[in-house]
Amino acid sequence: MMKYKALVILLLVVLMLSACGGQATPQPLAPVATAESEATAPERFTLRVINWNGYGSDEPFVLEQFGKLYNVKIEHDYINSEEEILTKLRTSPATYDVILPNVAYLRIAMQEGLVEPIDVARLQNWEKLLPRFKDLPELRDEAGAVYGVPWVWGATAIAYNTEKFPNGIDSIQALWDPSNKGQVGIFDSFEDEIVFAGLALGDKTPYQPDDLQAVKQKLLELMDNVKTLWASEDEFNKLFANGDITLGNYWSGAAARAAKMGLPMAFVVPPEGALGWIDTWAIPKDAPHKDIAYKWLDYMISSEFYLTWDNTAGAPAPTTQASLDALAEDHFNRAVMGNPEVLARLVFMETMSPETREEWNRLWEEVKASQ
Amino acid sequence: MGRWRRLFSLIVLLTPSYGWLVFAVLAPLGIMFVFSFLSDVPIGERAVFFTLKNYQDFFQNTFYWRLTAKSLLTGLYTTILCILLGYPLALIMAKIIPHRWRTALFMLVIVPFWSNTIVRLYSWAIVLRKGGVLDLFIQWLGFESGSLEILYTYQAVLVGLVHGYLPYMVLTLYIAIDRVENSFLEAAASLGANAWQRFWRILFPLSLPGMISGSILIFIPTIGSFVEPRLLGGRTGTMIGTIIEDQFVQLFKWNFGATLAFLLLVVVLILMALLGLLLRQMRLLRGEGG
Known part of the structure; x- marks a missing residue:
């Protein structure tokens, strides 16, 4: 009995140590x-x-x-x-x-x-x-x-399935629309999601939010519609091709590539605005x-x-x-992105202070943890 | 003289393994422990000082506790499911199946070990999604009350974890059950014990050590798991493990990540101490002593 106990304790210690050490290993999803x-x-x-x-x-x-x-x-x-x-x-x-x-x-x-x-x-x-x-x-x-x-x-705006939405999408609120419950895929990034929630709330300067609590509430509502969070272009396309998601926030160039591959995907910069980047x-x-x-x-x-x-x-x-x-x-890059009206709707990514990044990240973690 | 030689050979023999243990396990762990009390990662010209802020952040944001509880519960569910699935399997392999078939059955149990985690989980995604293998099978059986969709739910995370960790339970239980002499069971039968009594009074108590070590082997890695929740859990896939991973891989907040990992370690140590205490009490009650 004592021998067994000692073995269990040894295993336990080694395992705990390796379990903790293991946390630092790189994510296996992003291979070199x-x-x-x-x-x-x-x-x-x-x-x-x-x-x-x-x-x-x-x-x-x-x-x-x-x-x-x-x-x-x-x-x-x-x-x-x-x-x-x-x-x-x-x-x-x-x-x-x-x-x-x-x-x-x-x-x-x-x-x-x-x-x-x-x-x-x-x-x-x-x-x-x-x-x-x-x-x-x-x-x-x-x-x-x-x-x-x-x-x-380009823009991080909304990509959608043209078979599922034959009449297109004309508002950022489509992400929140209860009829799209369980069909939305969103980018796992605190910056993108907080800016999107701010735009959906009608905030023209989402990098300086009027009310961060309202943004959090809006994101909690968004999570009700979300099927899953995506982290890479490849992941979004897989989810989209399998029909797991029919719309979500996505990058303009990636949407162009997906359409070229034959996926029924269209990309729209909604009137409320979207995120721009260079x-x-x-x-x-x-x-x-x-x-x-x-x-x-x-x-x-x-x-x-x-x-x-x-x-x-x-x-x-x-x-x-x-x-x-x-x-x-x-x-698209000439007719739509070249259109000054579309350009005016984009909120370009801003450099955030470390304090703001920490605050936004914690808010996003809390929203994700609530599920 | 002989004593000294024995001591010398002991040192020579043990130094490589213990040296490696200290270097590969304790040193990084020690560094991370120190990191959890630092304000920033000490790289380049960053001003770094000792602080308790990381620990304060954990205790001031209740959602971190809730996530820790969620991860502990996930570990518990996975362990219980592994016992329920693994016990019959181990029992059949150890006591019922003839020896020559055991190797084949072992192979079936061990195959998940050989396959890459990512491959295994993507295969589960194909099985569990709407219109996937399981869904089609259920519909083929004639259940037409809507389609079955498990992928991107909490249940899918449990499926992935149980599949990955079941071998630990089966193997430890198999060893424990196999060690129970058949003569014990025959003696019990000769004294009039029926099949249930033989199982519950003889076999089960004697296999408990195997079950406990299997449970520990499963519980500890599952509470820190992050791959299974991320790939199968969808919006429910945020665990303390995924938050820790984010701190290290994406956010460059190693200090806070180290803090979360250490707090999880403390919780595990407390739980294991309680378990040890409980087992001792049980043994004392049965009059076995320490």
């Missing part, structure tokens, strides 16, 4: 993907990229064009939130060569000294950027140095391969890259006039 180049000659080195899964830079044609041209292997570390970019840079300095934060998170990276200033004179395509992106004050520090190259921009390529501090990083930045904002991406997979709105002009007249 390696994009192998088929070149026979060994690549000179590996260019390490942080981006979202399936978001342009990991398309096969990029390896074909960029990888072969510079004889580099391109390796992606995927993220499920903007915060994760910062986490990776803080914990693994001098590891990554290029990263893709949106403008709001680029600001945080700049304040923390996680990114390098970019010598825009070394970018042949810099001058081709539309002035409203090229001159964006958020890209610059007080001295005027540029830290990010605007790549694409994604920028940046070079982390002490990046190992800076020269190639510059080539990467230049290639990423080229029309050659953008148009191939849009034709083969589907892309958000471009940041250069040349790319915009090459799109068909009725292309």
Whole structure:
């Protein structure tokens, strides 16, 4: 008996220790993907990229064009939130060569000294950027140095199933409509959801909410309609294709890709507004391969890259006039996103203080915990 | 002289395993314990100081307690379901099935161990969703009162957890039941005990240690689980485990994540101490002593 007891206690201790240690292991849903180049000659080195899964830079044609041209292997570390970019840079300095934060998170990276200033004179395509992106004050520090190259921009608004909603969706309230109970998929992000709830409450400045308690109440009501929360483009598309969800908040570029894949998906920026973002390529501090990083930045904002991406997979709105002009007249990124009225409805992502982020995150955790 | 040599060889033999244990388990745990009292992750030029804020945050936000309770209940449900499903299986394997068939049955029990968690859970998603395998089967049987949809509910989380952890229960119970000599049961039968009495008075009490160790093996990992709730639970899938994971992976709030993990550890230690006390009382009542 004593022997057995000792064994149980030993097992218990080891298990508890390993259970606690286990909490720190990375989420198995976000594996590190390696994009192998088929070149026979060994690549000179590996260019390490942080981006979202399936978001342009990991398309096969990029390896074909960029990888072969510079004889580099391109390796992606995927993220499920903007915060994760910062986490990776803080914990693994001098590891990554290029990263893709949106403008709001680029600001945080700049304040923390996680990114390098970019010598825009070394970018042949810099001058081709539309002035409203090229001159964006958020890209610059007080001295005027540029830290990010605007790549694409778009909206987080509402994607819906065209078979289920043949007449379309004309309000953000569709997410709250009781007739859509159990059909809504929402992005597991405190920032996106709190902004959406604010917009649904008629708040024109959801980053400075009038009443955070009302926002919380609105989110609790939203949860009644929610089937599940999604964390990646791939996950949303799976849920959508299986019919588990018929609508939800989603990214404009991702919706374009899903429609191109044959999913019955349409995307709408509702009259109440939606969240706007501008994604920028940046070079982390002490990046190992800076020269190639510059080539990467230049290639990423080229029309050659953008148009191939849009034709083969589907892309958000471009940041250069040349790319915009090459799109068909009725292309979503030209007809809808190019419409000044739609642009005026977008609330662009803002840089939040650590205190606000903590407060919003805790509110979101409480809403999720209530289920 | 012999004594010293024995001591020396003991040290030589034990150093690798204990050294590894200290290095791989206790050191990271110690670091995390310290982290739970820090204001920030000490990387780069961040100003870091000792604080109790992380613990205050936990106690001031009641929803963290509720989530902890939810996770503890999930562990309890999973354990009970594993006992209910695993006991008959272990009993049949140990006492009824002939030896040569046991290997095949063991394989069936152990296969979930070999399969990747993600693959296993996505397979469950295919089975449990509306229009999925289970739904179609139920409809084929002729129940037409609407379709069955378990995916993205709390029940789906339990299904995933029970499937993943059932082998622990079956294996520990099998060992315990197998060790009960058949002669005990034959003796009881010869004294007039019927099948139920033989089970309840002889076999069951003697298999209890196996059940308890199996329960501990299941309960502790399930209360910290985050993959199963996230993939199968839908909007109900927020547990203390998923919140801890978010702190580490997404939010870079390791300090608060460490705090949550340690509080969970404390709760587990208290529960285990209570369980130990209870078992001792039971034994004292039965007059067995310590």
